Amino acid sequence: MTALTIARVNLLRMLRDRTGLFFVFLLPVILIVVLGTIYGGRVAPRLGIVAGDRGPLAMDLEAALRSGDLRLEILEVPTATELRDRVERGVLEVGLVIPTGYDVTLRTGGTATITILGQQASLLSALREGVAAAVAEQSARIRAARLAAQRGDATFDTALITAGDIQGTLPGVSVTVATAGERLFPESAGAFTLGAQSQLILFMFLTSMTAATQLILTRQLGVSRRMLSTPTSVATILAGETLGRFAVAMVQGLFIVVLSAAVFGVDWGDTIAAGLLIVAFALVGTGVAMVIGSFANNADQAGTVGVFAGMVLGALGGAMVPIEVFGEPLRTIAYITPHAWAIAGLREVAMRGGGVAQVLPQLGVLTALGVVLLALGAWGLRRALTRG
Amino acid sequence: MAATVHAVLTIALRDLRQRVRDRSAIILAVVAPFALAYLFSVMLPGGSAAFHTSYAVVDLDGGPVARSLVNGPLAALKEAGVADVTAMADEAEARAKVEDGAMAAAIVIPAGFSDAVGAGRAAELKVIGGADATLAAGVARSVLKGFASGVESVQVSIATVLVSSGAAPDPALIARLSGEALAVPDPIILADDRTADRVASNMTFYAASMAVLFVFFAAQFGVTSLLAERRAGTLARMLAAPISPQTVLAGKVLVSIVLGVVSMGIVALGTSLLIGARWGDPVAVAALIVTTVLAASGIALLVVGFAKNEDQAGGLTAIVAMTLAVLGGSFFPMSQAPEGLAQLSLFTPHAWFLRGVNDLASGAGVEAVVSSLAVLTAIGLGSGGLGLLRARSVVLAR
Numbered sequence: 001m002t003a004l005t006i007a008r009v010n011l012l013r014m015l016r017d018r019t020g021l022f023f024v025f026l027l028p029v030i031l032i033v034v035l036g037t038i039y040g041g042r043v044a045p046r047l048g049i050v051a052g053d054r055g056p057l058a059m060d061l062e063a064a065l066r067s068g069d070l071r072l073e074i075l076e077v078p079t080a081t082e083l084r085d086r087v088e089r090g091v092l093e094v095g096l097v098i099p100t101g102y103d104v105t106l107r108t109g110g111t112a113t114i115t116i117l118g119q120q121a122s123l124l125s126a127l128r129e130g131v132a133a134a135v136a137e138q139s140a141r142i143r144a145a146r147l148a149a150q151r152g153d154a155t156f157d158t159a160l161i162t163a164g165d166i167q168g169t170l171p172g173v174s175v176t177v178a179t180a181g182e183r184l185f186p187e188s189a190g191a192f193t194l195g196a197q198s199q200l201i202l203f204m205f206l207t208s209m210t211a212a213t214q215l216i217l218t219r220q221l222g223v224s225r226r227m228l229s230t231p232t233s234v235a236t237i238l239a240g241e242t243l244g245r246f247a248v249a250m251v252q253g254l255f256i257v258v259l260s261a262a263v264f265g266v267d268w269g270d271t272i273a274a275g276l277l278i279v280a281f282a283l284v285g286t287g288v289a290m291v292i293g294s295f296a297n298n299a300d301q302a303g304t305v306g307v308f309a310g311m312v313l314g315a316l317g318g319a320m321v322p323i324e325v326f327g328e329p330l331r332t333i334a335y336i337t338p339h340a341w342a343i344a345g346l347r348e349v350a351m352r353g354g355g356v357a358q359v360l361p362q363l364g365v366l367t368a369l370g371v372v373l374l375a376l377g378a379w380g381l382r383r384a385l386t387r388g
Numbered sequence: 389m390a391a392t393v394h395a396v397l398t399i400a401l402r403d404l405r406q407r408v409r410d411r412s413a414i415i416l417a418v419v420a421p422f423a424l425a426y427l428f429s430v431m432l433p434g435g436s437a438a439f440h441t442s443y444a445v446v447d448l449d450g451g452p453v454a455r456s457l458v459n460g461p462l463a464a465l466k467e468a469g470v471a472d473v474t475a476m477a478d479e480a481e482a483r484a485k486v487e488d489g490a491m492a493a494a495i496v497i498p499a500g501f502s503d504a505v506g507a508g509r510a511a512e513l514k515v516i517g518g519a520d521a522t523l524a525a526g527v528a529r530s531v532l533k534g535f536a537s538g539v540e541s542v543q544v545s546i547a548t549v550l551v552s553s554g555a556a557p558d559p560a561l562i563a564r565l566s567g568e569a570l571a572v573p574d575p576i577i578l579a580d581d582r583t584a585d586r587v588a589s590n591m592t593f594y595a596a597s598m599a600v601l602f603v604f605f606a607a608q609f610g611v612t613s614l615l616a617e618r619r620a621g622t623l624a625r626m627l628a629a630p631i632s633p634q635t636v637l638a639g640k641v642l643v644s645i646v647l648g649v650v651s652m653g654i655v656a657l658g659t660s661l662l663i664g665a666r667w668g669d670p671v672a673v674a675a676l677i678v679t680t681v682l683a684a685s686g687i688a689l690l691v692v693g694f695a696k697n698e699d700q701a702g703g704l705t706a707i708v709a710m711t712l713a714v715l716g717g718s719f720f721p722m723s724q725a726p727e728g729l730a731q732l733s734l735f736t737p738h739a740w741f742l743r744g745v746n747d748l749a750s751g752a753g754v755e756a757v758v759s760s761l762a763v764l765t766a767i768g769l770g771s772g773g774l775g776l777l778r779a780r781s782v783v784l785a786r
Contacts (some may be wrong), residue, residue, distance in 0.1 A: 019703025
């Protein structure tokens with residue numbers, strides 16, 4: 001009972017600290033929103049078009065690009081200067097200038113020059129293929145129409161329509177695409193899912209780091225010694241302090257999970273499996289907080305170093321940038337952090353429909369780490385309490 | 389006048405000495421930005437903009453049309469540095485390579501392809517794309533379709549003439565027409581234009597973004613000490629001496645500016661020397677740093693005006709700094725953001741500083757960053773001016 005009171009006080013302390021509330025509840029949500037808005041759903045490179053001409057041929061080419069194989073996101077840009085500026089800044093991956101008089105030139109037998117702008121040689125040549133394929137198709141129709149018109153078989157316009165029909169029905173060469181392997185991040189995963197998972201883990205850990213400084217203060221201000229002078233056993237204080245930190249981590253974790261599910265439609269997958277992973281990670285966070293809180297003596301320094309360490313471990317564990325984009329050997333090294341295990345587990349549950357059985361390895365590692373840290377922290381705190 | 393300057397310097401020097409001894413300050417101002425910049429740049433090798441992929445090509449046909457595809461467009465991809473192209477004998481083997489991610493996509497030319505094309509029958513090319521290599525598969529498909537359009541182009545021309553004129557498909561006519569069709573020049577030219585590079589390298593971006601994130605923490609130390617001095621009563625004692633409140637304020641602001649410049653300067657210099665960041669023209673970088681520090685100090689001063697004690701000021705600064713950093717693109721490059729968010733980011737000093745650093749990537753000088761410098765200075769003077777008004781009351785209230 002006393003243990004519960006101690007835990008409750010710890011939780012209240014967190015909720016009364018208004019600065020803390022920002023970092024515990026608001027910042028993760030802001031980050032989830034920004035991450036989701038920037039990266040959510042958009043994988044296609046962006047192509048900007050300056051259409052000097054809105055004739056049928058220019059529009060036809062634009063439509064072909066829109067439905068093309070690279071699934072480019074097409075944006076219309078008013079002027080060539082602005083297009084160049086955006087390409088230079090990397091806002092657009094590639095830019096296309098369809099010259100003024102495009103339709104007239106092509107109708108009257110001239111040669112039209114389309115300019116393709118890109119900043120990066122390799123990406124430009126890759127995206128160029130998509131543009132070139134659309135241009136080649138249009139080019140084939142125009143050549144056919146010119147030949148027919150030249151021979152006096154039909155007017156250019158009529159022949160162009162005929163050529164279009166023929167191009168659609170010609171047995172010709174078709175290109176089929178099959179997909180092999182499994183997608184890393186299924187398209188069904190919502191825009192906010194990846195961000196919500198990583199921010200959950202990043203911030204639960206950061207909060208635990210902050211909770212550690214509270215324990216240092218509790219010790220230093222003599223609160224724990226005064227508790228000991230009452231008929232409260234060391235075991236009760238240990239249980240209370242541990243429970244308090246665990247409650248803080250869980251309150252934050254549940255807040256992020258519930259809010260992201262309710263507001264942003266994040267699907268966390270199997271409730272029990274995801275819940276167990278979060279509990280296991282909260283154990284790890286609690287363990288770390290207890291260890292630091294028992295052994296460190298300068299609350300200020302522990303706070304700064306703790307937040308810094310939390311960010312570094314978070315970054316290394318894939319809580320800022322997905323582990324999948326790391327190169328080796330970092331991708332392997334990442335698994336020295338609890339973050340990497342927790343995120344891997346959450347991914348498995350949310351994106352591949354895994355249940356408890358599928359995430360047993362992650363649960364095992366996290367629980368084992370949590371128990372070891374908790375034991376170490378409890379031993380340290382008991383030592384600190386009984387010595388002083 | 390000389391006495392005032394002396395007083396300002398004395399106050400600033402004493403504070404600076406204290407900060408140098410404070411390990412938390414050193415961690416926040418120097419170690420953290422440096423370490424995080426390093427970590428981020430190591431985690432993201434090569435940068436997000438570089439595109440290189442790998443294709444397996446399985447030529448089960450071996451005929452002339454298949455060879456012209458392999459030696460033409462596919463060889464060109466390799467030459468352009470877009471992809472490694474590896475010939476494989478077996479479709480199953482290629483598919484396995486794609487499945488385990490060793491190859492981004494496989495291109496399969498089925499047996500009988502050349503014959504089918506020659507006879508005007510339907511022919512098929514296959515792309516087997518890796519599940520996560522959608523762009524690579526798209527590029528492969530585009531290359532094949534471009535090739536197919538070329539092959540079909542003559543067929544389209546002949547058929548169009550036959551339909552338009554109603555002539556019978558007599559072999560002699562077709563032979564003549566195919567010669568004429570080939571003689572029609574390509575009506576559309578696709579001209580390449582490499583633009584200047586105004587995006588900083590990955591390493592430079594993270595060095596700059598972490599420098600601007602943490603400069604807010606570095607700069608706050610100067611002005612928040614005002615609140616600490618008030619609590620400790622040393623502020624009242626200072627004012628009891630013949631020193632004006634303005635002098636005290638000036639001393640504190642100077643500390644913020646010096647700490648900020650030192651923090652960003654060390655990060656810029658350190659990342660250049662140790663981990664290969666390329667910040668660009670030193671004069672322009674120095675100007676960007678000074679104006680950014682001005683903005684950070686101004687905002688810190690404004691925050692102090694609203695805080696009751698130094699703990700609260702520290703917390704508020706952290707909140708403001710993190711929010712501005714997230715919105716300003718310190719964590720995620722804003723070039724990837726949708727329009728609305730990108731516009732919003734222009735309200736933050738972070739966005740303008742990073743924009744300036746990006747503008748320097750092409751090797752430009754100060755003239756390329758004039759707008760960034762102007763906006764940063766305006767933010768600094770604006771927030772600092774408001775902050776001074778409020779901070780004066782903090783000083784006068786002791």
